[in-house]
Amino acid sequence: MNVIKLGGSIITEKESYKKVNLSLIRKLCGVLSEDKGRKILIHGAGSFGHIVALRSGLEKPGSINRKENAISRVMSDVLSLDSVIVDELNEKGVRAVSVPPHIVYHGNKPDFRMVNLLLKKKFVPVLYGDIVLAGERYRIVSGDEIALDLAKAFRPDSVVFATDVDGLFDSDPKTNADARLIPTIKSTEISVVNTRKDATGSMAGKMERIKKMVRYTGKVVVLNGTMPDRLRSQLRGKETISTVIA
Numbered sequence: 001m002n003v004i005k006l007g008g009s010i011i012t013e014k015e016s017y018k019k020v021n022l023s024l025i026r027k028l029c030g031v032l033s034e035d036k037g038r039k040i041l042i043h044g045a046g047s048f049g050h051i052v053a054l055r056s057g058l059e060k061p062g063s064i065n066r067k068e069n070a071i072s073r074v075m076s077d078v079l080s081l082d083s084v085i086v087d088e089l090n091e092k093g094v095r096a097v098s099v100p101p102h103i104v105y106h107g108n109k110p111d112f113r114m115v116n117l118l119l120k121k122k123f124v125p126v127l128y129g130d131i132v133l134a135g136e137r138y139r140i141v142s143g144d145e146i147a148l149d150l151a152k153a154f155r156p157d158s159v160v161f162a163t164d165v166d167g168l169f170d171s172d173p174k175t176n177a178d179a180r181l182i183p184t185i186k187s188t189e190i191s192v193v194n195t196r197k198d199a200t201g202s203m204a205g206k207m208e209r210i211k212k213m214v215r216y217t218g219k220v221v222v223l224n225g226t227m228p229d230r231l232r233s234q235l236r237g238k239e240t241i242s243t244v245i246a
């Protein structure tokens, strides 16, 4: 079983509020439909989540009181992105069923019983970055956090992150032209310097999660999801440009 996360920065135009990257979504769903193995899908929120979350001060957990409008706006927006993805998957013959994270995360531990049932019945559960509520408080749960919790609960063979970069580099490829891709690395060898922040944290936070995740899965793969062929190769067990963390 594999867990695959499609990053919000590839399935949406990250700077344009609620703009999907439909042609890439279609291609990625096509690739996912070729893979007949058991899997759980996760997607990020991109411009359906981060823009309003940041503008409304939702990036830090807090009291629901007086944030209700922004909270329901973001929850509605990410659900509408999810329905685009789930619809396209079904269009391509994948029995994708949405599992809204705000139903899963409401206590101390995520309740993955529905994910379990769906997997048993050969559906493909789809979760996504969302706002979750517990008692008086809200918080954002990112797709990366969900990936870690799913890894703990289901011990997948791999967790694959389809992102907007080729993998992990020895320096920031967006600012350094000499940055070199790291094809394989041990989680203990990863050290991260901090970078840009969005509503769910920095690249450093993502790396910390990946380091933890490796304990619960055979490997974590970071690859460029804007090149759907690379995801295809990865799912077929072929070598491709990526970083494998084990």
Ligand code: IPE
Residues within 6 Å of the ligand: 006, 007, 008, 009, 043, 044, 045, 046, 047, 049, 050, 053, 074, 078, 128, 129, 130, 131, 140, 141, 142, 143, 144, 198, 199, 200
């Ligand atoms: C963010 O989820 C969720 C919200 C802002 C509500 P992610 O952190 O998984 O989204 P991306 O992949 O960065 O867009």
